[in-house]
């Protein structure tokens with residue numbers, strides 16, 4: 001622990017070593033961050049991203065969400081400020097997912113953290129990078145330890161040489177999932193762009209300003225989905241606007257310029273606040289399956305004052321084709337489903353309309369009113385929906401419902417396979433497909449039915465391998481590992497003795 005002087009003059013203790021944060025010391029970090037002047041941002045995160053049983057990152061570091069958004073934007077530089085191990089992991093994962101961009105890093109040690117020199121170093125790095133020929137914006141992210149120590153990114157200049165400077169805190173102890181970290185950065189950018197637009201003219205989109213009223217799409221989606229959505233909007237005289245998170249700064253203005261926002265992913269609370277402040281209305285759920293598409297076209301049409309006949313035309317063009325596509329590619333089998341992308345309820349709706357017997361939907365994201373139509377639709381069919389689902393929730397559902405297929409996160413899939421239950425990764429295999437309208441209907445059948453049909457192979461593999469590679473025998477060994485229960489018994493005795501003498505000491 002190191003002691004720092006906080007902006008209000010009090011001293012606060014900050015865990016200064018690597019390896020604290022997501023694995024230990026959450027309470028200490030929260031207390032330190034509050035004492036160091038970050039209570040406003042932590043309070044806002046607590047309101048925007050309410051915590052539940054899933055109040056600690058159970059998957060990847062949340063900052064990966066915001067980092068990836070920045071790395072995907074043109075003319076945007078990213079700088080991380082955090083422990084070396086965190087930055088190593090985040091950089092590694094970024095490049096694993098094909099970032100092809102430099103991730104900037106301002107390292108620190110106990111001294112620079114404690115004395116406030118770290119902030120000066122960040123400031124120097126930002127000034128050094130702010131070249132308007134190269135960048136529209138620079139995003140600096142405080143990870144856990146710099147957030148806990150109150151590194152005041154809000155004191156950075158708003159702009160240097162015309163380059164926008166965006167400082168965000170994305171601590172694992174304040175932002176529960178990487179999905180919500182995407183909202184942290186999108187909300188910060190929309191806020192900046194909205195204030196710019198209020199000051200005067202801003203840059204037009206690359207392809208010019210839209211001729212029709214647009215529907216901004218909130219949430220990352222499969223590249224073909226906006227094309228399918230365009231076909232739905234066309235008869236109503238509307239066009240899809242940019243997808244937020246955007247791929248370029250100027251798209252932020254076009255997104256704010258929309259007629260209505262479609263909250264396809266329901267957890268973008270800070271972004272929605274910016275859109276609402278700009279006077280835009282929000283439509284929840286998404287055009288998924290027959291019922292979802294029908295309700296979504298109706299809601300979007302009404303929000304944009306489209307005539308009844310145009311709304312009905314849009315429906316007439318989409319709905320029969322969706323019904324036919326769903327009927328042509330049925331899904332048979334019992335499924336439990338969970339993930340951390342925010343689209344879990346939508347995928348479940350599509351599976352149910354395809355004929356699957358879905359029993360449980362878990363999402364690491366929080367409940368918001370934008371997914372209420374999906375939750376209500378699923379619950380009306382007796383399906384259990386859990387928000388902020390923990391790994392334990394997902395595994396309990398798998399044990400209870402004995403599904404033919406488990407769709408889930410890596411540890412859930414791993415557990416299912418151990419039990420010879422066919423399983424698919426939500427992120428890689430399910431959410432990387434079109435989900436909406438005609439293209440979405442039937443898009444899951446092949447992969448889902450194929451996995452369910454593989455059950456006999458799973459049984460054969462389990463019978464062949466038996467308990468090889470389980471427990472202490474996991475891994476590749478030259479010789480068969482020998483179990484030593486006597487060592488564990490001896491340690492247990494020692495620990496018991498230690499606990500007893502500690503209790504006596506405390507009582508004296």
Ligand code: SF4
Nearest residue numbers: 021022061086144172
């Ligand atoms: S920054 Fe991410 S990896 Fe590092 S301690 Fe925080 S949550 Fe964990």
